[in-house]
Amino acid sequence: MNRSTSGKWWLYGLLSIAVVIVSAPFLWMVVGSFKTTPELRRNPPTWLPEHATLDNYTQLFARLDFGTYFFNSTVVAVVVTAGNLLFCSMLGYALAMLDFRGKKALFGVVMATLLIPGVVTFVPLFVLVANAGLVDTLPGLMLPFLAAPFGVFLMRQFILGLPRDLLDAGRVDGAGELRIFARIFLPLCGPALATLGILTFLGSWNNFLWPLVVAQTEDTYTLPVALALYSKGQNSTNYGLLLAGATVVVMPVLLVFLAFQRRVIEGIATTGIK
Amino acid sequence: MSTLADGVDTARREEAPPGRRRPRRRRQEGNAAWLLALPFCLLFLVFTVWPVLQSLFMSITDTRAKDLRTPFSVDIIGLDNYTRALSDENFLQAVRNTAYFVVVGVPLTLVMALAAAVALDRGISRFRSVFRLGFYTPVVTSIVAVAVVWQFLLNRQFGLINTVLGWVGINGPNWLGDPDWSMPALIMMASWRNFGTGMIIFLAGLQAVPWALHEAAAIDGASAWQRFRHITLPMLRPTLLFVSVTTMIGYLQFFEEPFVMTNGGPLNSTVSMSLYTYRQFGFGNYGYAASLSYIIFVVVAIVTALQFRALREKE
Structure with missing residues (x-):
């Protein structure tokens, strides 16, 4: 469309303005994290920091222990991601390729729970985790999220698209059922596993309600919990500190996302679910 | 999507004659x-x-935090928790707030998503992936973190938003401190954060709209708006249904935004159903909290069903 490339300069202009507006909060966050709080409270605001400082970051890690929260967030996200990759691909494969009693019912029940709001389960989950003595522990933060229905759906859909002949060929060669899954099909699931892995990692990193309930001391806080609680406590007007905290929470996922953005966007476009 | 997959299943089963496998x-x-x-x-x-x-069972009991160790001391009280909810003025306020958030927020998010998708799909041919990336980025970030940042942006005196409004002579409101402006502020932030998901799904849906139809209509003198209204929109209906249902399910459960930015205030103007449920849990009223969570669940289910019906019937 020659007409559209030359004649639509105004659309490029409009979209550029829109992108600037959409990214402005992030730019403001990063720039602001290098300003002092008195400078942040000035009206009209300064654009670039007058005396760029790392004070906010040193305070976060020296005084407020953000290193621990960062570690907790990372461990929880890594374990939850690993669990979902393993368990969801196993069940997804069984549902896509194998025949067994109760298959339809199992798939139906798992899919039905996709609709259930997280708020429905958290009260009894808390009682369960409390009775198991896991409140305020990292396993308590991870366990309820190790196997999520969304991953089963995604893996099943992907494996349905793989050639069934591979299964028959493996059987003819005398390979056991589990071996066929682990050695033939799993290596072919790379793209789906990558999508599921990234989406699960992002979801776990940003998860809030459950960690807020279970993490009760600073030893088990994850980053969002720590940031939310500090933003309401005695640091609530220490804007420099809070913007630096938000930057620490946002930057890792932003980098993961930018590195794998094509996978993430394709994953959302094909499954339709974030 | 599952119907499609089921079709594939049966097709495969028919290929292999039954009884052949030992x-x-x-x-x-x-x-x-x-x-x-x-x-x-x-x-x-x-x-x-x-x-x-367990949540369903709890919702018909008077379970409280102190019953945690002695589960047999709770009494079954039938639907008392539910009737209590329906006469709890604070919960009803939370229901109204949530309805406000959904009724204004979902259409706004959808319009932003659709506008961005249409502009990127047909309007431009270069830098498409750069724009797409820019619009999608807020989706992957933590709501808590962006809520902290927006709280600062929305500050009455030194926030960026009121500064920019000041350039054009508008005296910006005390966004998060004024009960009339607190909810619009949260809606603005939620739409900003979430429209990227809808945009991506719309972009996928727009692939199915035949460009030839647009060209033929253009030759017949149809304006861009007419073509959008009578070609693109009807063909996009399934996608529209999907995006509006998923957005609505998400918005019905909004929690982090008021938790971080307003704590439900001012004057309870931003307490959401989820936030109120969480507070009841915090007070130790586990049975009552469970019944509130089931009310949210039922509302989600009803709204989903209604929306499927409404958008199906128009076909």
Whole structure:
């Protein structure tokens, strides 16, 4: 469309303005994290920091222990991601390729729970985790999220698209059922596993309600919990500190996302679910 | 999507004539399948199915935090928690707030998503992926973190938003401190953060709209708006249904935004159903909190069903 490339300069202009507006909060966050709080409270605001400082970051890690929260967030996200990759691909494969009693019912029940709001389960989950003595522990933060229905759906859909002949060929060669899954099909699931892995990692990193309930001391806080609680406590007007905290929470996922953005966007476009 | 997959299933089954596989092979297959399903099923039973049922049971009891160690001391009180909710003025306020958030927020998010998708799909040919990336980025970030940042942006005196409004002579409101402006502020932030998801799904849906139809209509003198209204929009209906349902399900449960930015205030103007449920849990009223969570669940289910109906019937 020659007409559209030359004649639509105004659309490029409009979209550029829109992108600037959409990214402005992030730019403001990063720039602001290098300003002092008195400078942040000035009206009209300064654009670039007058005396760029790392004070906010040193305070976060020296005084407020953000290193621990960062570690907790990372461990929880890594374990939850690993669990979902393993368990969801196993069940997804069984549902896509194998025949067994109760298959339809199992798939139906798992899919039905996709609709259930997280708020429905958290009260009894808390009682369960409390009775198991896991409140305020990292396993308590991870366990309820190790196997999520969304991953089963995604893996099943992907494996349905793989050639069934591979299964028959493996059987003819005398390979056991589990071996066929682990050695033939799993290596072919790379793209789906990558999508599921990234989406699960992002979801776990940003998860809030459950960690807020279970993490009760600073030893088990994850980053969002720590940031939310500090933003309401005695640091609530220490804007420099809070913007630096938000930057620490946002930057890792932003980098993961930018590195794998094509996978993430394709994953959302094909499954339709974030 | 599942109907499509089921179709594939049956097609495959028809290829292989029944009874050809030996029973031993079948049994091995079934055992292997259950072995593969077992870890997921165990976790799923303990951490999803059981809590969903337990929550329903709890909602008809007077369970409180102190009953945690003595589960047999709770009494079944029937539907008392539910009737209590329907006459709890604070909960009803939370219901109204949530309705406000959904009724204004969902259409706004959808319009932003659709506008961005249409502009990127047909309007431009270069830098498409750069724009797409820019619009999608807020979706992947933590709501808590962006809420902290927006709280600062929305500050009455030194926030960026009121500064920019000041350039054009508008005296910006005290966004988060004024009960009339607090909810619009939260809606603005939620739409900003979430429209990227809808945009991506719309972009996928727009692939199915035949460009030839647009060209033919253009030759017949149809304006861009007419073509959008009578060609693109009707063909996009399934996608529209999907995006509006998923957005609405998400918005019905909004929690982090008021938790961080307003704590439900001012004057309870931003307490959401989820936030109110969380507070009741915090007070130790587990039975009552469970009944509130089931009310949210029922509302989600009803709204989803209604929306499927409304958008289907127009076809």
